[in-house]
Amino acid sequence: MPWKGKRILLVGFTPNGAWEDAARAKVLLDLGFVPPSGFHLPKAVQETPSNLPVPHPGTPDGGPIRSAIDPPVPKPSRVPYLLELFCGSAGVSSAFIRLGGEALGIDRCLLPRSIKAPCVRLDLTRASDQALILDEVRRADIIWLAPPCGTCSRAREIPLRASSGASGKLKAEPLRSAACPEGFPNLSGVAGRRVRLANQLYMFTAQVVELCVRQDKVCVIENPSRSWFWSTRWIKPWVARLHSLHSHACMYGADLKKATRLLSTHQLPSMQATCDGAHAHKSWGLTKSRGQWGFRTTGTAEYPSAFCKAAASDFMEICASRNAFPAQEVVSEAFGVAAAAGRQPRGQSFQVGPSEFGSTCTMRVPVSVSVSEVIDGQTPWPLQGLPLGSRLLNSRTVTGEGGEEGVREVKFGIFRTPDSFLREALKMRHPFDEPSTSDMGNIRAMQVVLERGVEGTKTLRQKTLDYYRRRELELRSDEEALKATMDHRLAAAVWTVPKEAQACRLGRIAAEASCKKASPDLDVARAVWAETLEQVEKSWMKGPFSWAEIEKKYNGCWIPSKRFGVAQSDKVRSVDDLSEFLINSAVTETEKITLEGIDHIVSLARFFLGATTAGVTTFRLPASEGQWVTGRLHSDWRGGRARLLRGRALDLKAAYKQLARHPKDGWVSIVAVLNPDSGEVSYFEAVALPFGAVSAVTGFNRAARALRRILSILFSLVTTNFYDDFCQLELEPLQESAREIAEEVLGLLGWKIAQGAKALPFDRVFNMLGATISFERAAKGDVLVKNKPGRLEAIEEVVMRRVSERRCDRKRMLSIKGKLLFAAGHVFGRCAQLATQLISHRGNDRHQGREHMDDLLNALQFALETLKSGGPRCVGAWSQQPPVLIFTDGACEQEGNLVTHGALLFDPVTGRKEVFGDHVPKCLVERWKGGGKKQVIFFAEIFPAVVAKATWKDVVQGRRVLFFLDNEGARFTFIRSYSAQVNATDLLMISA
Template structure:
């Protein structure tokens, strides 16, 4: 099988067309002329070169007789056609680009290929849905001719039957090809449906046949891989795992093609030994890199119906009802509406906005100026260094809005004739237009860069359909290259009909297109109060956000970069492992909201209630099921007009949810925060003898000492190449040895040691090191701006230092600075130097930095590199700290950034000191310190030392009989590498002070570890809070220091107690001046002070995992004449006790009236009251135990997790919850239960008969914890 010019059937067909007899053709074939290419080069004659005697002579020689005039005419025609076709193919081969369209096979060539494959694949009927489309065959033939294998997406594996049926739907459009010529094409959306196993099998069989027709791969080899893919889908997985999804299968298929592409870099065309792919295909798909993607994933909690409960009735309507789906998160009653976004979908969002935006954002935004080139350089860096799933942009449309032309209101600033701004605008308006134009120009340049440099990254730009933005010349050119999606915003959740547009390079957004769906009414435009309706429409509706994210999901899945929805971040896992529940939705649900999901295709809409749940059973879906979404597509193909697919989530029954809850493991027991290497250290320490550990350490150290001796010449070479100031600081550190050890450990930060030898940088962007979690922090100033402003900043800081008052730490700070500059000691600084001489020392300029001191048990020197603008020049497109060391060296050329200014106490003269090391106060120092510290930590793990690091502190744990050996091993390693340890280290003990807290492991039963504040720290905090309470007011200038210490204490050991007081102090700290405390704030601070006075250590349970205590609560609140009818209910299940406990009672009328003052709804207070009542009533069962509280109000769930609220009535209830936790501590976890699944709902309404499935249970009669009165039963 060859190209057009080399095809035998094509040759015979053309010979017949030009009039050559079959006998003449046979004679040509006998002499070897059997293709158009051979006709073109059978002689040296070329068209237009003169007489063609040689050509006719060659023809006569082939015929064996003199040709007639007619024969000569036919042969000349054949020759000219052959020469034109062959040279054209050669030109296309040389000039081919990625934009070149595949060559279409001729009819004879296609027919011959089909006949050959049909005869070869005996028993396979290649017709109807099994026959590949012509475009699919052409695609693989093009790959063969390019000699390069490429993956064809599943949706393009269409059949010839489907291709033929869509021929009438083709739409013409024009575009430029790779040569710059205008090309007319027909565009049609033809997609292969692969939504079921059968449809997928047919699609992949079509691919195998097409590859056989293109002579790339044997069909039988391909079929074995298809069988393996389908087996992954159809084989029953273990009960604890889920069936591999079609997405997994497609990822595995893509991975296989990636590996095949890497293995066939030399080409895929037929060679003497056969087809290259035939030889490697089977071995490649059997590699672990491919097969591990087909492994069943562990089942999420609650993703399947419990075996102890009858499954829900099987629906009988159309749709795939035969398997339950994953549950999805939803919002419950009282949930606060928020914008849907990529963050909830599992993406790492990097939202960028300006600091004057008045709209409330749902995520933290980076506040950058889009008018600056540095901002767009930062964004290009992000796109280049990360797997970016999508870039969405919405430039400000205020100056480009045509709503200005409607009046009354702001006047127009642009017109069709003057799209860049009307002439003669007032200065203020002209500045606004110029600012917007700068953003528009930068954004269109960025989109163009994405299109050319990162074509795989989808992007979209949103603006009103009639915005003047689209009329700007550069934007109009961009619109001509990409798709333009238009829709009325009411189609996607808005209450106004606004014509919007999306410019995108991705077809996945096309499904958003459409007019108003026929809304009965829309909100009016114009001025609404003090603002215009157009300003309200700048916010995206939640539904639009969710649909855009769904499109992003499809795109990301097709590229193999879709996020794991139920994955846990390292920070959230660490908090849970530390027995602190993460806030928000950062931890996946322990029980899914729905038992399963079902899809129904129907032309009629379901009947829903106000909560979007089915009022009655519909097409086999039970009543009460919640509508999650609807779609007009299925498997990538649009449904017939008027039909939709409705996706419902079916709630569990109360009994099913309870049975599921009884199987749940407490997240404090299931979460894990320790890295694998540290777990291995603990495992080896606990399972192997002390002698084995000591032998391991000895052998390691002996090996590294031998390496050190072997690498001595290389160490000398590295030292001799260092700058003198770098060599002075690094001293005898063995960089070559560390580099070799890092290589043996496969340490990812390979650039660390070169940076250490050359000196670290304080500015620029830190490259990707592989040891930090992903994060983004842009540099807000480039070096040109920095040095342009350096002279003025230098003079300003000099005047500040000269004029500053004497501080009580001045003498101590000066002595510390002199010690750091001691040439026979640390050599961290050079100085003191006269300021006037710095110009001669640094003729190219220098930057000033002030030094001050803070008290941290002792005076500590701080260099203000934020004021010096150095920190503004440092950015992180790579990582944030996850885990650092004493001073590391600065690169010599950056010392001009770090000239420290300090006034000498005696003479009051300003002196300068030049930094040789990373200064304490520079943002870059933090990251560079951590790079060294994390490496040392990893090497210590290799010595089986259980150690962690926090900046320059290395807390270490060991068994008592290994304490001496561990201490010696750590010192030996640090001496070998050339690091000196601090003199403040303390010997091993069962009680140790570290990082400001006391850790006590002396419990004889080894059941608990106690953590407490250092006595002096607790006394200092208690004294500060006592002074605030005594005065009844707080000076906000004193709050930052106090808050820092309290936050540390909160993170370490306070638990829930004091959270309200901390929130109050944070709120007060945002204000200024001296502020009076409210009664609520005073009460919260009093609780915190009492906690500090008690000095009760926090006990961390080390007992093995156990089944948690389960507490279900609910509140009922119905409006009635004159107020509300309320009730609360609760159910308690204690493991090992057969009888459950319950309560159901009314909330005291006095409390209800108090809550109802000035409010329309009090359901939140009632639900929270139920939680606190259960916590206090059942303290004897809950205290000291792992427990899970199930509540069905999202606001109450958030308040209980955060232990905070801005509402006074909620705060008063949370104070009672704090007091209960202080009296009888427990290990709580709060989780949401849907109202339909909450077994505490019946007792809150007095419907006790609905709990018959529980069997016998005890009913408690609680007392109100606020009023002290006995509560009436429901």
């Protein structure tokens, strides 16, 4: 035994299921109990009253009076947050997010195509940026630092052989040594500057570590084991105080035996795996790629995926001991909105249904024990106590402190029993009926309308508007003073609402040639020219200028961008091509814009219609965090009047042009426009945001989202926005109030609204984002979505023209396919989407004979006819009725000679239970085997789902249904309505 003498054994018991109750779990955490592996803090589903609670008179702050025996209030848990400095591709952040945490990467240079997680570009050598980072460090739970090691690399000390062919092309002289770890004193030029900047980063790294230690944060520094970085005067003192963890990249899946050292405030058991010699490595040294010599160390900067996962796993364990737990479900806003609108998005970001494992078991076993993937009768001790069939989920080697031999930590998933799985499935609500992740502003706006009634809502909106009108008068002088400080070149746009010379000559030739090439249609070119001159009159642009005038103004340092026109149905849209000469390539955007499209509008309409029903005096709306907004329904809306829903589109006029670009960006805001009458190219300086700039999209959407939140939160207007297209939803008696308030608020804020056909009143049927939304059946709880009048007719005209000509080249084929998919997307035209796949199959066929063309044209006609016959998309009101459960399975045995299938149905509403099972007809199996296939399990898994929908169509019609399939390929095929297997298309068509 490891102890001697007297000892006291304390045993603590917790009742079964204590960790499944939110209140009990919080108390246990506050008392210091360690939660079970894989624990997620349960969400407490509460009824949130719509009225604010009345303050209790017993305490000055209105809080409740606490007695002496009240239990301590546990600290609320939180989602852990990781900050990754010098993040590169942000691999650690990505792994941490996948485990349910929050993370942000920061670096000076970010490559958009390589970034794996949200990142911000900051210069870590700049004092102002360092101050921002230190503020963020104070918020974070974990800080990961990986300072650049290029100047500290020991590989610089390795001499290059003259025979290598690269000795004269690669110069990697040492910049530091044991005697001079901060750099040789005689360094100058580029090398000296690199060392100085690196030292600034090392000094800042030490500053971050000191802050983390002082505030008890988890902090980890990463660098190569032999890097001179560890010997610098800023880092060396911390080496003696913190944990040094050594590992080899080959143990995490890398090809090279790269030695890595971590300096950590906490032990990280998974980050100490050193090479076991059981695998081969690539050799170090030089490498040649595309004719260029380089060091093999160049490609080792990015961490292996397993390395990132191991670090994230250790961080989660530390955070759990600090009452920080991963989010229970990591669901994107786009996923939640799409699901709420009745569309199952693609991807694996969200698990639908209970997990297949009822529990997990984590054990530590000797490294010598052979661990199998599945527990069976031959499993060695000490794993014999696990249930048969348990599956290995994770395995890692944990090294003991002091370098002693470690142990293997294994985590097994224990499958649920069929009865247990069914019980959990019966507790589920269908994802389409779950509260969406749309912002609470619109939900609260619905609450105000339903609770206050017609006059109460009008009064509230008018009082709010009157308040901000008074504030506008009070602040008018301050606003004018602010305007006076603006750059004079921008104020009008916003408030009226030698080698270099040679390069410039080449730039002029390229710009003007590109501009003329992009304007082959004179009518389009004239429309673009006329619009440009109109923008000059409105002070959105300045010009026209000649090349010489712009050259003189910017002293040869400027970049032109051609402007070209895109002919649309009702106008010509001018686009500024800031990509051609790489202006957009110089911009890094890591933020992802979540647009509120048709799905979002339909989702909100469903919640509005489903909030109450006839004969009920209360309403109920979904809220975030699994809670509800409830209240008493005003008498104005009883008797079914709460379903008199109306909608309209509200469009900002020339939206991008109502915002100014930065004064210092003039040199990259020059637009080249062809004058079609003279044939000459003139130059204009854009003062407002150019339509075609990457940053203009992000900048405008920030402003547009702010406007939408102002309308919904401050003025209780149910509103969405898709770029500059706003959609308003309102009940009929309040539609004039909603229109007037929205337009007055936008006018008060200085925004201009489109008029005429783009400013139509509220109606039961209205056009939005290329679709027609109808509330004609809102009394029954239905929202209808269909294509705008004329769209299908226009597509049909193009298709029939191709049919009559018996000709369709690849470019036209792709154009027609795109139009069909766009039209099908509005109405959930799964049949039409499947039909377009036949177009792709025929279009990608290399055979270009008459038979091929006939097949392609037939596929086009079939897709069009399928879409025309499909009718509008119908989305029902939000409901809490439990879904029908259908379990399907297929089997393929004896090399495809025995193929069987079956399904089970359970309806929790009626208690109906049915099952079927059968052999798949041989004629179908033979068809699936076309092309020499022996295994047809993919088809066998699809088939029972198709049969189940046909067999139980009377049960599932009008109901939510959850299908459980145990084949990922089949599941994704149904979600996407697509399969690369042509033979599966017929099955999908029947299912659709």
